[in-house]
Amino acid sequence: MLSGSLLASAQGYPSKTMTLVVPFAPGGNIDVIARAIGPSLAKVTGQSVVVDNKPGAGGAIGSNFVARSDxxxxxxxxxxxxxxxxxxxxxKSPPYKPDSFEPVGLTAISPLVIVVRKDDKRFPTAKALFQAVKVAPESVSVGHAGQGTSNHIAILRMEDAARVNFNVIPYKGSAPALTDLMGGQIDFVVDQITSSKPFVDSGNLRILAVLSKDRAQGLQDIPTLREAIGIELDASTTAGILAPPGTSANVIKALNAALRKAIDDSGVRGRLSAVGSTARSSSPQEWAQMLSQESSNSQALVQSGKIKAE
Structure with a gap:
């Protein structure tokens, strides 16, 4: 339970069921993180915690739902x-703005990976995959979790750095993209290891490279893109929790304290580590600063023409 002083400062909060809205389909990275943290958060607060998936529009539908919630x-x-x-x-008509939320705190950081079907002999290595698309531009299809996701931006950065063009296909989350990959509808997926690892472990998928600057924890035998094809790239997914605009400072303070305690639980850290993600807590201010920096980066990408409103 939260300490008495925090409960008092938040006027008895929390006192009923809490809902964690995941703006992507079940089975994806954010869904895995939410379901890992939910039970621990429930234990800390003494209230039920429900995970509600609201996928669509690259995460905009679920995010807008929260932005308009009480x-x-x-x-x-x-x-x-x-x-x-x-x-x-x-x-072109965003339903919310970067400042439409009250940051609560970080939850986890997950490395991005390139995954292909285990039995796809065309791409034994990342080098073979990039050579194929250089020979025939847009002949190799890649799926991602949705417009504007870290997966999508990583693909754009890969294309720019390697001077290639893939046939890029957006999905409503990682799980649908991975399903189509295993079904042979697309050639590869850029995904968080968190959601891909179960299929790698089961023998359905194979990792060609990690997109972080250094080899990822638990994936020491998988090369980085720099090692595989000479591309300097550092791409990962940073996740956290946000509240609707106007949420009181006292509630944010209580939420952050509960979230930190939930994430520090050894069971949560172990569960996330087992799927290749690293649990990470923070203050609301640190999370807000990261969001602000990413917003500035996005504005620069717009000005350069690398991303466009559609």
């Missing part, structure tokens, strides 16, 4: 820096 601290958004600070710049 600012009472009971409807919360589990999202990434990209969902909040990149996606609005990619939509």
């Amino acid at each position: 600012p009472d601290g009971y409807t919360l958004l589990v999202a990434t820096t990209n969902t909040i600070s990149v996606l609005p710049y990619m939509l």
Whole structure:
């Protein structure tokens, strides 16, 4: 339970069921993180915590739902820096702005990977994949979790750095993209290891490269893109929790304290580590600063023409 002083400062908050809204389909990275943290958050607060998936529009539908919810601290958004600070710049009529939320705190950081079907002999290595698309531009299809996601931006950065063009296909989350990959509808997926690892472990998928600057924890035998094809790239997914605009400072303070305690639980850290993600807590201010920096980066990408509102 929260300490008495925090409960008092938040006027008895929380006192009923809390909902963690995941703006992507079940089975994706954010869904995995939410379901890992939910039970621990329920234990800390003494209240039920429900995970509600509201996928669509690259995360905009679920995010907008939270942005318009009552600012009472009971409807919360589990999202990434990209969902909040990149996606609005990619939509002609964004339903929310980067400052449409009250940051609560970080939850986890997950490395991005390139995954292909285990039995796809065309791409034994990342080098073979990039050579194929150089020979025939847009002949290789890649799926991602949705417009403006870190997965999508990483693909754009890869294309720019390697001077290639893939056939890029957006989905309503990682799970649908991975399903089509395993079904042979697309050639590869850029995804968080968190959601891909179960299919890698089961023998359905194979990792060609990690997109972080250094080899990822637990994936020491997988090369980085720099090692594989000489591309300097550092791409990962940073996730956190946000509340609707207007949520009181006292509630945010109580929420942050509960979230920190939930994330510090060894079971939560172990569960996230097992799927390749790293649990990470923070103050609301640190999370807000990261979102602000990503928003500035997005504005620069708009000015350069690398991303456009559609």
